[in-house]
Amino acid sequence: MNPATLERYKKYVIPNYTRYPVCLVRGEGSRIWDDQGRSYLDLFPGWGCGLLGHCPPRIVEAVQKQVATLIHVPNTWHTEPQALLAEALCTRAAFSAQAFFCNSGTEANEAAIKLARLNGKPHGRYKVVTMYNSFHGRTFGSLTATAQPKYHAGCEPLLPGFVYAPFGDVEAVRNVIDGETAAIMLEPIQGEGGINLPPVGYLEALRALCNEHKLLLIFDEVQTGMGRTGTWYAHDHWGVTPDVVTLAKALAGGVAMGGLIARPEVAEKLRPGTHAATFGGNPVSCAAALATIQTIDEEGLLARSLAIGDQFKARFEALKARCSWIKDVRVRGCMIGVELTVDGATVVKGCLERGLLINCTHQTVLRLLPAMNLTDAELEEGCGILEEVLLALDVRV
Ligand SMILES: *Cc1c(COP(=O)(O)O)cnc(C)c1O
DSSP states (O other), X not given: OOHHHHHHHHHHSOOOSOOOXXXXXXXXXXXXXXXXXXXXXXXXXXXXXXXXXXXXXXXXXXXXXXXXXOXXXXXXXXXHHHHHHHHHHHHTSSSOOEXXXXXXXXXXXXXXHHHHHHHHGGGTOOEEEEEBTOOOOSSHXXXXXXXXXXXXXXXXXXXXXXXXXXXXXXXXXXXXXXXXXXXXXXXXXXXTTTOBOOOTTHHHHHHHHHHHHTOEEEEEOTTTTTTXXXXXXXXXXXXXXXXXXXXXXXXXXXXXXXXXXXXXXXXXXXXXXXXXXXXXXXXXXXXXXXXXXXXXHHTTHHHHHHHHHHHHHHHHHHHHTTOTTEEEEEEETTEEEEEESSOSHHHHHHHHHTTEEOEEETTTEEEEOOXXXXXXXXXXXXXXXXXXXXXXXXXXX
């Protein structure tokens, strides 16, 4: 990459990220280019934000139009894009809902945690149950909800009122519920935790527990939402309706945005003065999100997402028979995890050298969050490179 850019980073950017020495300059669909003119196939566009790939034309157009009309007004006023987006999100849910908007995933989860407390307060309830290996964000509420010690280290004391249970274990959740519990919060499919699918009956049993103990069921769909898994909301796969759903990442097709939808009787607890976000629901983000939803609808991408998942699953399952270091293949639509028996970092590096961008999470799980408009040719190309890298892997170490 351009050494001057690298120097500026070294001198002026706080080094809180591990970055590849690559400077990206332009993207189009699932293809992205660096400052040396090299192109890459991106099967992890925007860390899950690029659900339609890079610079999807309708979103570019919608943003260009909106940005030249009205960029930002505070929430003391009404705007048409916010009203339309709230309607689009709520009418796609399997339960009646109202929306709140903010700017990121962690903020969406903070709002959900606040809602759980506001809702539970009159009954002396404030505790939230979350799951080990979850990921909910980096601000203190979401950080405490994230039940992974490595993210807590050095930041203690954390927020009081969180209790943890293993993902997939209903009895463990039942055991930590007491008279002060207000909510159960989880990702229907754990993303950062390794693309962990819920066991059969798990989400249904949590819903029943919530009904029994009058708790809110909060689904963090920041990574799974917006059609990523082949349905608008991942929980639709199991027919389980939560009380609150948080969204971000792909919500506005790559433009920064977060939000939540909640049942009206819960949502009403967010009264004027209880919560706010200055940039929340701004016209530009809302226009981008509306264009995202419209694109997914008009191009039939929910079905495409499922088809992409099926193809990846078939390819990796076939490869598993030839590669003893592939332990498990976990797929739901465009959310793909390949668990290895060895460290995945070398695979990611091998792919990068061959012009393919993927991710590795939890040391051993290769994570792909491809765009739902990935073409068959791109899928073929990506699988080809990954197969080559995986088969050439030296696993003697
Ligand atoms: C990425 C992610 C978050 C945090 O989102 P930010 O926008 O980085 O704050 C929260 N929950 C889940 C499930 C995520 O994948």
